[in-house]
Every structure is written in C-alpha cells, then in structure tokens.
Amino acid sequence: MPGLDRKLVEHKLSIKKGYLPVKKARRRMFMQTELKVKEEIERLVKAGFIRPAIYANWLANIVPVLKRKTGxxxxxxxxxxxxxxxxxxxxxxxxxxxxxxxxxxxxxLSFMDGNA
Incomplete structure (x- = not known):
C-alpha cells in the first residue's frame, strides 16, 4: 500500500520448490475489445488501484469479460x-x-467493492 513502510509490512508470494516462473505469450483480442481493455487499464492506473510492474518474473494474460447490458x-x-x-x-x-x-x-451490513 502506498505510504506504508516496507519494514512494517511487505507482501511476498511464496512458491513451492521446483516451480519456475511462467511468462505466458500475449493473448490475441479483437481490436474493439483491446481498445476497451486499454481504457479500463488507464482508468485503474489513474485511480491508483493498479500500477505497472517492471521486470515481472511471472506474466499472466488479461482475460476481458464483456458486460452484456452495458457493453x-x-x-x-x-x-x-x-x-x-x-x-x-x-x-x-x-x-x-x-x-x-x-x-x-x-x-x-455494508459491502465494499475495491474496484468501483
């Protein structure tokens, strides 16, 4: 979390012995879907919910899910x-x-959606 000292709190993913990092190949999408994905990523970066990862050992694909009602x-x-x-x-x-x-x-009873 921004503002927290790494000496106080730091999240690490533990990996089982014998597993090597996997970097998936880029998944193909329709151009219209790719533009919507880029817009959503920009919105999430601007909101501070996500940030770019540099030198990632594990690389996973984005799976876009289109909402039928709103598009x-x-x-x-x-x-x-x-x-x-x-x-x-x-x-x-x-x-x-x-x-x-x-x-x-x-x-x-309250529910909080971290994305929205």
Missing amino acids: AVRICVDYRNLNEASPKDEYPMPMADMLVDGASHNQM
Whole structure:
C-alpha cells in the first residue's frame, strides 16, 4: 500500500520448490475489445488501484469479460500457473454465507467493492 513502510509490512508470494516462473505469450483480442481493455487499464492506473510492474518474473494474460447490458469491459487475470505453484493456505477464508450469518445480529451490513 502506498505510504506504508516496507519494514512494517511487505507482501511476498511464496512458491513451492521446483516451480519456475511462467511468462505466458500475449493473448490475441479483437481490436474493439483491446481498445476497451486499454481504457479500463488507464482508468485503474489513474485511480491508483493498479500500477505497472517492471521486470515481472511471472506474466499472466488479461482475460476481458464483456458486460452484456452495458457493453463495458471487466478485466480479469489468468493466474492458474501461479496458483498451482503457490502452497495451499493453512487458514482459508471463511465462506461468505458464514460471514453474513455472523453479522446478522447487527443493524447494518455494508459491502465494499475495491474496484468501483
């Protein structure tokens, strides 16, 4: 996160032994889709939600998902190779329905979308 000292907090991805970094070849898209993807990436960079990575060891493809109603594009990333090389979490996230049930006695329940 911007503003946090790296001595205090730093996120690192651990990789299982024997796995080498994978750099996927660029995925082809229709020109119209590629323009929408570029617009969305520029919007996310301008908002400070993402930033360019320099000298990335792992390189994954962008998977554009077009919203039928609005025609807008949602950007997803294909991390299957990285997920396979990552060790399983000993403490997985709880199920969403369990979280909602746990908050049911409160008067207000709020959901936050980091992208929007």
